[in-house]
Amino acid sequence: MSLADLAHPRYDYSYGFLDEHARRELRRRILKAIAIPGYQVPYASRELPIARGWGTGGLQATLSVAGPHDTIKVIDQGADDSVNAANLRRFIARMTGVATTTDTTLATIIQSRHRVPEERLRERQLLVLQVPDPEPLRHVQPDSSKAREMHAEADYAQMWLSLYEQLVRFGRFVQGASYPVVVHGRYLMSPSPIPRWDTPTLHQAAHLTILAAGREKRLYAVPPYTEVRPIEFDDVFFQVERMAGRVCAVSGARHKFMDELPVAGGGSLFRISDTGYLEKLVRAARGEPVTIGPTYYDAVGRFYQPGVLHEPDAVPPEGGTGHD
Amino acid sequence: MTDQPPAARPLDPPRLVTGGPLLRASGLRKCYGSIVAVAAVDLEIYPGETVGIVGESGSGKSTVLRLLNLEEPADAGDYRLAVPEGAGGNLFTLDRYHRRMLRVQRIGIVYQQPHLGLRMNATSGGNVAERLIMAGERRFAALRAAARGSLAVSEFPAERVDDPPAQLSGGMQQRVQLAKAIALRPALLLLDEPTTGLDVSIQALVLDTLLRLRREQPIATLIVSHDLGVIRTLADRVLVMRAGRVVEHGLTDQVLEDPQHPYTQQLVHARL
Amino acid sequence: MAYVAARGGEAAIQYAEQLHQALNGPLTAERVQLIAQLLPYLVDRVMGEGSLYAPELAALALAQTGGDLYEAVLLLRAYRSTQPRLAYAEPVAQDQIYTVRRISAAFKAIPGGQILGPTLDYSHRLLRLDLLDGAGAAGRVQPVTGSDQRVADTEHAAAADPAQATALDPSLPAVADWQRAMGLLEPLPDTPPPDPATLPDLTREPLSFPAPRAHRLQSLARADTGGTLALGYASMRGYGLVHPTVNELRLGYADVVLRHPITGASFSAGRVRVSQCEVVDTQVSSLRLGYTATLGWNEVKVIAGAMLDLEMDAPTPHPAHREEFVLYHTEAVEASGFCIHYKLPHYVTFQSGLDALRGVRDQGGEVPGDR
Numbered sequence: 001m002s003l004a005d006l007a008h009p010r011y012d013y014s015y016g017f018l019d020e021h022a023r024r025e026l027r028r029r030i031l032k033a034i035a036i037p038g039y040q041v042p043y044a045s046r047e048l049p050i051a052r053g054w055g056t057g058g059l060q061a062t063l064s065v066a067g068p069h070d071t072i073k074v075i076d077q078g079a080d081d082s083v084n085a086a087n088l089r090r091f092i093a094r095m096t097g098v099a100t101t102t103d104t105t106l107a108t109i110i111q112s113r114h115r116v117p118e119e120r121l122r123e124r125q126l127l128v129l130q131v132p133d134p135e136p137l138r139h140v141q142p143d144s145s146k147a148r149e150m151h152a153e154a155d156y157a158q159m160w161l162s163l164y165e166q167l168v169r170f171g172r173f174v175q176g177a178s179y180p181v182v183v184h185g186r187y188l189m190s191p192s193p194i195p196r197w198d199t200p201t202l203h204q205a206a207h208l209t210i211l212a213a214g215r216e217k218r219l220y221a222v223p224p225y226t227e228v229r230p231i232e233f234d235d236v237f238f239q240v241e242r243m244a245g246r247v248c249a250v251s252g253a254r255h256k257f258m259d260e261l262p263v264a265g266g267g268s269l270f271r272i273s274d275t276g277y278l279e280k281l282v283r284a285a286r287g288e289p290v291t292i293g294p295t296y297y298d299a300v301g302r303f304y305q306p307g308v309l310h311e312p313d314a315v316p317p318e319g320g321t322g323h324d
Numbered sequence: 325m326t327d328q329p330p331a332a333r334p335l336d337p338p339r340l341v342t343g344g345p346l347l348r349a350s351g352l353r354k355c356y357g358s359i360v361a362v363a364a365v366d367l368e369i370y371p372g373e374t375v376g377i378v379g380e381s382g383s384g385k386s387t388v389l390r391l392l393n394l395e396e397p398a399d400a401g402d403y404r405l406a407v408p409e410g411a412g413g414n415l416f417t418l419d420r421y422h423r424r425m426l427r428v429q430r431i432g433i434v435y436q437q438p439h440l441g442l443r444m445n446a447t448s449g450g451n452v453a454e455r456l457i458m459a460g461e462r463r464f465a466a467l468r469a470a471a472r473g474s475l476a477v478s479e480f481p482a483e484r485v486d487d488p489p490a491q492l493s494g495g496m497q498q499r500v501q502l503a504k505a506i507a508l509r510p511a512l513l514l515l516d517e518p519t520t521g522l523d524v525s526i527q528a529l530v531l532d533t534l535l536r537l538r539r540e541q542p543i544a545t546l547i548v549s550h551d552l553g554v555i556r557t558l559a560d561r562v563l564v565m566r567a568g569r570v571v572e573h574g575l576t577d578q579v580l581e582d583p584q585h586p587y588t589q590q591l592v593h594a595r596l
Numbered sequence: 597m598a599y600v601a602a603r604g605g606e607a608a609i610q611y612a613e614q615l616h617q618a619l620n621g622p623l624t625a626e627r628v629q630l631i632a633q634l635l636p637y638l639v640d641r642v643m644g645e646g647s648l649y650a651p652e653l654a655a656l657a658l659a660q661t662g663g664d665l666y667e668a669v670l671l672l673r674a675y676r677s678t679q680p681r682l683a684y685a686e687p688v689a690q691d692q693i694y695t696v697r698r699i700s701a702a703f704k705a706i707p708g709g710q711i712l713g714p715t716l717d718y719s720h721r722l723l724r725l726d727l728l729d730g731a732g733a734a735g736r737v738q739p740v741t742g743s744d745q746r747v748a749d750t751e752h753a754a755a756a757d758p759a760q761a762t763a764l765d766p767s768l769p770a771v772a773d774w775q776r777a778m779g780l781l782e783p784l785p786d787t788p789p790p791d792p793a794t795l796p797d798l799t800r801e802p803l804s805f806p807a808p809r810a811h812r813l814q815s816l817a818r819a820d821t822g823g824t825l826a827l828g829y830a831s832m833r834g835y836g837l838v839h840p841t842v843n844e845l846r847l848g849y850a851d852v853v854l855r856h857p858i859t860g861a862s863f864s865a866g867r868v869r870v871s872q873c874e875v876v877d878t879q880v881s882s883l884r885l886g887y888t889a890t891l892g893w894n895e896v897k898v899i900a901g902a903m904l905d906l907e908m909d910a911p912t913p914h915p916a917h918r919e920e921f922v923l924y925h926t927e928a929v930e931a932s933g934f935c936i937h938y939k940l941p942h943y944v945t946f947q948s949g950l951d952a953l954r955g956v957r958d959q960g961g962e963v964p965g966d967r
Contacts, residue, residue, distance in 0.1 A: 019680050025800075042802035047673035052933025054940065077944045084940055086605030114944045132937070144920060145805045153421050157458040161443075164457070164467060165450050168486050171959040176949030195948040215930045217802040233464040236964050241951040260947055273944060465965045 016063040017095040022046050026064035026219075030210060033221035038183025040134050040151070040218040048214070055088055055113055056214030058130035062092055062111050065126065065210075071099045073107035078115040078257070078273035085113070102276040105293040114177065116198035118256050118274045119293035120304065121207035123224060129192040131213035134220065136180040136190040156188050159231055167236060179238065181228050188231070189220060197240045197257045200308045201296050202228040237310035244301060246270040251281040255301035344406065346371045346511055346544045347392070352401035354387050361387040363568035365401075369512070372542030376559030376576065378552060378591065384568040385548045389516050392546065393433050394423050405430060407511050428458040432505025432543075436517035438497035441504065444490040448475065448500045451489065455507040470507060477541070478503040479533045495526035499533065506541065515547040519554055531557055552592065556580055564588045620662040631655040640869060640892025641665070645928045646672030647799065647818040649868045649891045666932035673929055676799070684792035686853040686862065690770040693870065695848040700771050702841045702876060708768035713847060771844045772874060772885065781883050805920045812908070812923065816901040817890045820928035827926060828900025831907055831916040840886065840906055843876040847893045873898035875906055 016023055022044070029043040048056045066072065074089040076082040080102040088111065093100050101107050104117040111128040121127055137147040140158040150156070159180060166174050177193040181202065191199055192211055202209055202222050212219040222228055230238035246258045249269045256277070258270040272278040280290045296304055303309045347369040354362040362384040369375050377385040391398050394415060403415045409426045418426065435441045442451050449471040453461075456470050472485055480499040489497045498518055505513055518534070519527040531554065538545070538558065549555055555562055556576060563573040564585065572585040583589045617623070632639055632655035642654040646669045654672055661667035697713025700706045712718075724731075775781045798814040807815070816824070848871075851864040872889035886906025888898045910917035915925075925931060 013678055017678060019678055021680065021800075022677065042804060044799065044801045046677035046799075047670065047929055048677065049671070049674040051670060051936055052930045053935075053937035054933060056933075077941050081605045082941060083605045083608055087609055090606060090609075113940075114942075132934075153424065155424070157454055160457045160462065161446060161450055161454045164453050164464065165446055167464060168447050168449065168963055169961075170956045171961045171963055172952075172955050174952045174956060176952045177945040193945045195944055196951075197948075215934055233467075234462045236464045239955075241948055242955070257944075258947075259943060260950070468963075468965065 013095065015096065016066065017048065017091075018046055018060065018063055022060075023064045026060055029219055030061065030065065030221065033210065033219050034208070034223050036187075037223055037226050038181075038187030038189040038220060040220045042217055043219055045214045045217040050087065050091065052215045053132060054084065055111070055130040057212030057216075057219065058111050058113070058128045058214075059088060059092070060214060061128050061210045061212040061219060062109055063095060066092065066096045066098050066109060068097050070096075070108045071101050071106055073101050073104060073110045073117075073276065074112070075110070075115055075117070075274075075276070076113040078117075078259075079275045081275060102279065104274075104276055105291060114193050114195075115257070115273060116194055116201045116296075118272070118277045118295045118297070120201075120296055121205065122293075123206045125207040127207055127209045129194070129209060129211045131190065131192045131211045131218075132215070133178075134190060134211070134213040134216050134218040136178075136188050151187060154186065154188075156182075156231075159188060160233075163231060163233065163236075173232075173236075173238065179230050181230050183222060184227050185229075187220075189222075189228075191228075195241055195257060196230075196238070197243070197297075199228075199230050199238070200240070200303055200305070203308055204228075204305060240309060243297075248272045248278070248281075251278055251285065253281055253299075255297050255299060256295070343371065345369060346406050347404070347546075348406075349392065349401065349403045352388060352391055352403070353399045354384075354391060354396075355399055360568050362391065362398075365563075365565070365568075365570055367392075367546075367563065367570075369544045369546060371511075371544055373561070374538060374545040374547060374559050376555035376562040377546065377548045377565055378550065378555050378562060379565035380550060380591075382567075383565040385565045386516055387568075388565070389433075389514050389546065389548050392512070393431055393514055394418070394427055405511060428455065429508060430511045431514065432508070432510040432512070433514040434498060434501040434505050434516065434518045436520050438489060438494070438501055441501045442489045442497065445488050447486045447488055448480065448492070448503075449485040451500055452504045452507050455504050459508055471503075474503040474507040475500070477506065477537065479529075479536075493526070494522050495530055498522070498530055502533070502537075506537070506543065509541070510543060513543045513545040515545060515549075517549050517551075518547070520549070520551065527554075534558055552580060564591065616662070623659055628652070628655045628659045631658050637893060638663075638665075641821055641894055641897075642668045642672060644890040644892040644894050644897065645669040645818055645820060646676065647814075647891070648672050648676045666928060670929050670933070681800075683854050683857075685865075686855070687789045687792060688850045688853075688870075690773075690846070690872075691767045693768075693846060693848040693850050694867075695768050695846050697847040698768060698844065700842065700844045702771065702843050706771050706844075707774060711768075772876075775843075775876075775883060781885070803923060807919055807923065812905065812919065813887070813889070815923045815927070816888045816905060818928070819897070819901065819923075819926035820931060821894060821897040823926035823928065823931060824897050824900045824904065827916045827922055828903045831914070832900075832903055835912075835914045835916060836903070836907055836910075838877040838879050838907065840875040840877045840903060842899065842902075843874040843885065845871075845873045845895065845899065847871045847895070869893050871895060871898050873902040875899070875902040877906055 014020060018026070026043060029041045033039065033041045045057065045060060048059055050056060050059065062072070072089065072092055073080065074085045074092065076085040079085060089100050092098060104110065104119045104121070107125065109126045109128060110117065110121070111130070113130040116127065135144060135147055137150055137159070140162065141147045141150060163173060166172070177195050178190050179196045179199050181189050181191055181199060183189045191202060204225055204227065205222065206224055208224055209222040210219065211221065232238040241257070243255055243258055247254055248256065248258060248271055250271050253272060257273045259273045261269045261271060263269055272281070280292050283290045284292060294304070298304070345368040347367065349365070349367045352362050352365040352367070365388055367375070367388070377388060379385045390396055391401070392403065398416050401416065404410055404412070405415060407430045409422070409429060415423070415426065433441060449468065452471040452474050453467040456467055461467055461470070472482065475485055476482065478499040480496065480503060484492070484496070489500050492500070519530050522530060535558065547555065547558055559576045561574065562576045562579050563570045564579065564587065565571070566587050572579060572583065572588045579588065580592055583592050632651050635658070638658065639651050639654045642657060642665065643649050643651065646654065650672070653675065654668070657668035657671040660671065695711060697715060698711045700710065772781060776783055796808045796810045798811050803811055803815065847869070849867045850870045852866050852868060853862050854865050855862055869892050870889060871893045872887070873895070875886045877884045877886070884906065886902040886904070888901030888905055890898055904916060904922050907917050908919045908922055915921040
């Protein structure tokens with residue numbers, strides 16, 4: 001008998017790719033992250049067979065929690081069929097044997113880069129968001145040790161200062177995606193580069209969200225039914241992207257997050273960014289039987305939870321609070 | 325969160341000193357390696373009073389100021405401020421969080437070098453507003469109004485409120501620092517060589533502003549300067565420091581007109 | 597519709613992979629072996645940055661990626677993630693290394709002697725164009741003759757084959773030991789070396805700052821050679837505070853010594869190529885050392901790394917003097933991965949930014965409440 005007879009064949013991989021110790025550690029870190037909403041938990045991010053910065057954090061989170069009975073949906077920019085999403089999906093399926101779907105309502109785990117699906121997630125669904133940079137303080141404090149101290153002391157004044165500066169210089173908030181939020185009234189958190197359209201979906205959500213950065217080795221979570229508030233002033237409010245007036249060229253739908261497609265010669269077409277949802281709209285229009293879940297924004301653009309979003313262009317009354 | 329933004333509070337009328345001191349520090353000591361910067365300094369400041377510290381560079385006067393601003397830990401000493409956040413205890417024992425909150429709410433400082441006290445690339449108004457943000461103000465209109473109000477008190481031109489300090493002259497930068505320092509009506513104002521390095525004519529203007537502020541908003545103030553003219557103009561009482569110790573103290577007029585300690589005599593005569 | 601092809605994602609991936617393979621030629625076991633034989637320094641670099649000593653796997657990684665270094669390192673690291681840690685090797689003392697090359701710039705001669713070993717340092721960098729014309733081995737370096745013949749032969753044999761390395765003296769004293777004995781360096785702590793199993797392990801726990809010494813050295817050991825050189829060179833060229841001297845540079849073989857889990861007996865599980873460099877700074881009252889070691893022979897990296905180690909805590913704002921900056925930005929897999937991630941679609945974030953920009957234009961820059 002030789003050593004080679006005793007060992008596994010070299011091309012064998014553990015279930016979920018990572019070795020058992022790594023999986024166990026990840027699950028512990030995820031539990032810690034859920035226990036301290038919005039707090040960035042450091043973890044020993046392992047190298048995976050896809051490049052760093054391509055969703056290795058989200059992938060590790062998914063691989064460490066997925067089991068054979070799960071059904072997974074993977075999207076990139078809202079699309080199930082982009083090469084990157086397809087690549088991650090086939091890797092997860094290959095390493096865990098999970099079923100795959102493009103239908104948000106059927107998935108138990110949704111791993112996403114830069115989008116939250118339009119259909120509302122339910123209890124017992126898990127949203128895994130890939131995070132390139134977990135540190136919302138990065139642009140005011142590039143030194144991560146100092147940023148950690150600022151989190152420890154909830155020293156976030158500079159974030160509101162940057163809002164103040166944006167209003168003074170540009171007349172409105174100019175942050176695009178990755179709009180910072182405060183979780184459970186305590187930790188400032190980057191929601192990953194989701195558009196502002198998706199930011200309110202994390203607030204008092206029925207589902208669990210895990211956000212994981214592979215390259216930066218931090219993961220954090222928003223447990224179900226947790227306060228998630230974008231940073232804003234009491235009199236100048238956070239605004240989502242304006243989708244009013246945009247009509248999906250494929251489905252005719254309105255008030256969903258649209259991809260803008262430039263048209264030769266000028267002008268743009270619009271198409272719903274959530275391809276799984278769009279596909280169901282198209283099939284329903286053809287008369288096929290499909291189940292479309294309730295969406296975060298209704299047909300006239302109202303968010304499903306009242307009082308979370310403010311009407312656009314709400315400007316403080318003339319003269320402010322009257323002490324100049 | 326403050327119920328009423330500071331700029332809206334009525335000005336306090338001048339008062340006679342009836343209570344105890346606002347600031348009481350004793351046995352302050354600070355060493356850097358083998359160098360004793362501050363050996364044993366005792367200091368009291370009463371509400372509304374301005375106290376000066378004079379001395380050459382290296383005498384330890386700026387170190388005393390940094391200790392009182394809780395910027396660095398003292399090696400020994402007791403430091404109390406009669407404010408609610410002080411809780412009657414030695415402020416050197418506060419943890420980081422409470423130290424920071426106390427500094428935000430109760431202590432204002434103007435540094436000789438503006439970049440120590442300002443974000444040079446944020447707007448001047450934003451620099452002042454940050455103080456209020458730290459204290460919990462979240463209304464944009466209120467921040468804007470308070471920043472304008474505080475800058476007006478430090479006689480900063482209204483049309484430059486949205487210019488960053490990096491684009492301002494040295495005198496203007498000091499006015500932004502002053503506006504930031506007084507934005508929350510602090511109990512204690514610390515001035516570290518506030519006019520040093522400015523042109524003489526600008527110095528006079530900044531001194532005028534400080535004098536007017538002293539008249540209109542009597543904040544307990546400690547001013548550190550090597551310039552006896554500045555001390556004479558602003559301070560009620562003066563401490564003379566040399567090699568980390570106070571060698572003489574008393575009313576400003578008395579000390580500067582009739583110095584007793586040979587070192588003070590030397591300082592005063594060098595000026596004449 | 598570019599690369600978000602409807603339903604085409606998985607097929608596109610397969611075609612792209614096939615095209616890549618077609619351009620790079622067939623992947624065979626023979627070609628992998630050739631790479632291992634012909635390109636040992638390249639294999640060393642991949643093993644060092646991949647932090648896995650496995651020449652065969654490193655050669656396979658190079659073959660699979662067509663020689664794309666960053667991809668090869670990633671392959672090795674990803675494979676490493678799947679492997680459990682079975683045991684911890686015993687520490688290797690300097691005088692236990694089978695040294696094939698060892699030089700000190702600090703002294704003309706050192707106890708044990710300077711050993712030039714295998715190097716091209718003093719060769720003329722001339723392309724051997726005659727080889728292309730079929731000159732064969734005719735232009736080889738002239739064999740050394742005379743009384744040095746025997747020494748040279750053993751050295752050559754040993755350097756070329758680790759199994760022969762016993763022919764070398766494994767007990768060349770470290771230059772730093774002499775300096776310690778002379779009181780020029782702080783003496784080593786009088787405690788036994790720590791149990792390797794208790795050392796902080798960068799591959800099992802995240803880096804945080806200030807980093808434990810073990811993390812810093814592990815991070816430098818697997819740092820990107822190019823990145824280490826760039827930052828190290830910035831420090832050497834003029835942003836550094838000191839002009840250090842190479843105290844000792846060593847290339848050699850080290851035994852991976854394990855303890856038998858039952859009998860407790862030590863045994864060698866194999867022999868690996870290692871390099872290490874120690875630089876010394878004389879500008880203070882006692883000498884200060886900077887150090888880097890790595891798997892494989894990679895002189896540029898260990899010299900640059902040792903320079904960075906020496907000055908990584910210097911009180912200056914220069915990036916090369918800040919531990920966080922150096923260690924984060926010389927991480928080969930993370931840096932290259934993030935760089936190529938810009939190829940991924942970003943149209944949702946771009947759209948979000950575009951919305952903010954259009955909003956600013958519509959607003960006309962008027963500050964809320966300022967009317």
